[in-house]
Amino acid sequence: MLLPNATATPGYLPLSESNEEQHPFPPRQSRPERGERQRRAARFPETRPPLWIPDPFDSAAIARQDELDDDSGEDTAYESEEDGLGEGEKGQLRSETSESKEATDSSDQDDGWEFSLAALQKDRIKRRRRLLVLFPAFLVLTLFFILALVNLFGPSSGHHRFYGAAATKKRMTLDEVLNGTFAVQTKRVEWVALAAEQGGEVQDGLYTERRFDGSILLHDPFHNSSRVLLAADDIRGTDGARLLWYRHKFSADGMYALVDSHWTKVWRHSTLANFYLHRLPSDSNAKPASSPTRPIRTPHSPPGTSFAHFSPTSHHLAYVHANDLYVLPAETIDADPEGKGWEGDAIRVTSDGTTTRMSGRPSWVYEEEVFSSDSTLWWSPTSAHVAFITFDESDVPLYKYPIYNASPASPAGEVQYEGWEYPKEVGLRYPKPGYSNPLITVRVFSLSHYRSLSSDSSLSSADRLSRSLLTLRLARPFNPDDQGEVVTEVAWIGPDEVLVRMTDRSARVERVGRFDLSAVDWERMSGSEDEVGNVLEGEVVRETDWWQKDGGWAEAAQTIVSLSSASAANGDSYAPGYLDLVPDAEGFVHVAYYSPDTTSDAVFLTSGEWEVDAIDRVDLARGLIYFTAARPSIARHVYFIPLPRNVGELAALRTGKSKRAEPTLLPGQGSSDSTKEVGTYSVTFSALAGSYWLSYRGPGIPWQKLYKIDDPDTPQQLTGNRHLAETDAAYLHPTISYSTERLEDGGTGSGEVEVNVMELRPPLMDESGRTKYPVLFQIYGGPNSQMVSTQFQRDFQHYLATSLDYVVVRVDARGTGFQGRKFRSTVRGRLGEVERRDVIEVARRWAEKAYVDEKRVGVWGWSYGGFLTSKIIEANSTVFSLGMAVAPVTDWRLYDTLYTERYMGLPDANPGGYRNSSIHEMDGFRHADFALAHGSGDDNVHFQNTALLLDRFTMAGVRNFRFRMFTDSDHSIMTRSAYGELLRWLEGFLLERFGHGGRTKGRWKMRKDPSGNRAPFGPGEHDFGEKS
Known part of the structure; x- marks a missing residue:
């Protein structure tokens, strides 16, 4: 509190009992007369103001103190008392001073300390002023020094600061x-082979592309022409409204387009949808029919059809509905002038489809682990037969898991369906190690034989069907005690020859069986497919015990390539057989030629400490094999090698009389021999392999280009991802x-x-x-x-x-x-x-x-x-x-x-x-x-x-x-x-x-x-x- 008769002075700290002895010196003031000082000391013996401690943020107080410090002060006052006096007055003053000097000497000795202390106080105040000026600068320098030390010797975290060109670039979020933002744009196209409007010859290099409005364009890139092949408004549902469809395919003869709607996902690769056939006009100037779009079955919601596949020739159609296989022959499709669809006219190949038995589509475990596809049916090259697998999951344990919110679009807390209070359950037949696998049966439906029996009026449709179905079995099946066999591939290698690759349950042993349908006596086929007459035994043409060979396993891959179904026939009598991807003696996967198709002795067309990833195409007309190789292992490049054109060339390779051809890089790629150009490429070939679509997938900005085999120096840019390149560069x-x-x-x-x-x-x-x-x-x-x-x-x-x-x-x-x-x-x-x-x-x-x-x-x-x-x-x-x-x-x-x-x-x-x-x-x-x-x-x-x-x-x-x-x-x-x-x-x-x-x-x-x-x-x- 303030002392009696004392007032608070702005800029000063008030005196308290605790600090009164800590500040013995008053602020600088004009020196009063000696008598006055004594009277003040007697009246207020202990009331000296404390040392002034300025508030560094109180500018008014600092200014007031500056005014006091700038006054003349006591010494200056005494020294200037003579100013303004005449010489007589000055002399009198000096005399008076001299006369009084002796009288005051003893008193001055008593308070002389006040003069010296006043001078000392003046010096201290000056030092304080200098300190007040230097102190903020000192704080700034100290802080800077500490930060510098932390940056030099102490841990810190956070982003680096970039300068120069890097300072203009952004960090991705x-x-x-x-x-x-960094999505790669790719064109999704489908190669087609359509008869020319004039001359009737098949044109190669044509492809289709779907536009944003749903229309399908037909491009002829090497003649710089495009036309609308299928307008979006032309595809309409049974109610006449425009159909919203997802995917499309064209028949091999170009007469029909297949589209699907109400696409619904099932598992990783499988879906359900409603499928429609659309009749294409016979020429580009023709108007579409009044109702050219027809459902292959009555549409349902949710849909029940798994997929539909055109045959490789003509426009036969095979599809799976409710786990049964159906086939629509081309003549049945053409004989529907009223446009009602063909639900009752399709050939129902199987009729035992249930939730645990399915034909033509895989069970869950085969879809996931073997075929990576929703389909297990395969047309023969001439469209005469359809091979398919029937799966029986009756003994496979049922696994169930809950779905807590069956209405995915509903926000939390909203009731969108009845019974939401209880979780729904999803069940699937899921075999776990040691438990039962699905039982599998490989079968063939001969469409050509079925059609040939149509003239026999004594046979019912069921009799015709049973006489056209075959069950394929290996002559040397795996031991039933091994708890079943696993089918990993079914591949046609000729019009009537099919290979089936199987392994035992633990994939130690692999066998390849060959089945020849031309040897079937169709006239002796019985009316029941379960009898011996409907079973075709296949010869085991290849067998490998991988466990004994290298301690490994048989791969579950589909790598067999038929030569009879290659892009085009040629005049040379090339060695009959097929190609496959097989590990060589060193364990690296390469292109192997099996000729004849009954042999187990392969001729390797490639070799080295690198591996072939896929055979992309065989062009018999040019005698070339195109393949993708991991050379080096982190990259993918496309190469080609010559195909041995006859038995003599193949024999020379087998005996070592001729050397293997070194793979040639397909034009358009960076050299795989240069580490600066190592990259990833993929390729698709046109219908007759005269053109190819090359996709560069990295490490740089991806692009797609179209090349012509006979003129690879003038490619056409399809996608360059220019927008991505500009975005990415920032x-x-x-x-x-x-x-x-x-x-x-x-x-x-x-x-x-x-x-x-x-x-x-x-x-x-x-x-x-x-x-x-x-x-x-x-x-x-x-x-x-x-x-x-x-x-x-x-x-x-x-x-x-x-x-x-x-x-x-x-x-x-x-x-x-x-x-x-x-x-x-x-x-x-x-x-x-x-x-x-x-x-x-x-x-x-x-x-x-x-x-x-x-x-x-x-x-x-x-x-x-x-x-x-x-x-x-x-x-x-x-x-x-x-x-x-x-x-x-x-x-x-x-x-x-x-x-x-x-x-x-x-x-x-x-x-x-x-x-x-x-x-x-x-x-x-x-x-x-x-x-x-x-x-x-x-x-x-x-x-x-x-x-x-x-x-x-x-x-x-x-x-x-x-x-x-x-x-x-x-x-x-x-x-x-x-x-x-x-x-x-x-x-x-x-x-x-x-x-x-x-x-x-x-x-x-x-x-x-x-x-x-x-x-x-x-x-x-x-x-x-x-x-x-």
């Missing part, structure tokens, strides 16, 4: 990754490098191996070691898979590298594809063991790199990648401190038979392998951060897998994990925008545990490109490194 991109890591075999007996590695580094990354970056490994690792590739991608991994400054590494460990069977087969019987060892070893090497923060090394994967991520965390290697698993298999006894038993064998034969391959050791999860996500509606990897792992966490007391279930989502986690939410959840988990990318010790320096410019790598620049 996760929303941009998800919303299609963003920063990671630096991508490829390398191989040489690893020890780890006791597997495979010797040293080289695994492919792909690294995505943040733009302009500091490689000096002063900045430490987190590393996230993205893995899949399943048998025959591949993740390290040269395809164009702008995905979640690119976002992490570019915008969060993470180093992302992809590894293709042993077991993955395109590096030979020796590289793959080591994982047989022990999934997750060898792959885990390889990934951990590569990660250990990366953790030792100067720019890597060894405490922030994580791994993540989806499906098999989620399984492998869990196995890696389970290993407790100390290398990985974080793992994220999405929809993982956690115990192989919970996955399907055809996949699991192919690589693991039967559980009873390999109990230890199944145990070791499950996620059962919990200690590693206690020492790492772990995120786990799964869709509750996953029909592929059941949610049961994650539930089992969560239960093991509970029993073991593992608590440092994060879990997220995505309601009703299947294996792709797409239901109700779940995919974007999943990625944001994973991103949040990374940022919570690892934070943003680079943590710097030392100033971050911008790396310069070779030209000296401070700019990042362009979007198409990649580094194909050397082997390490």
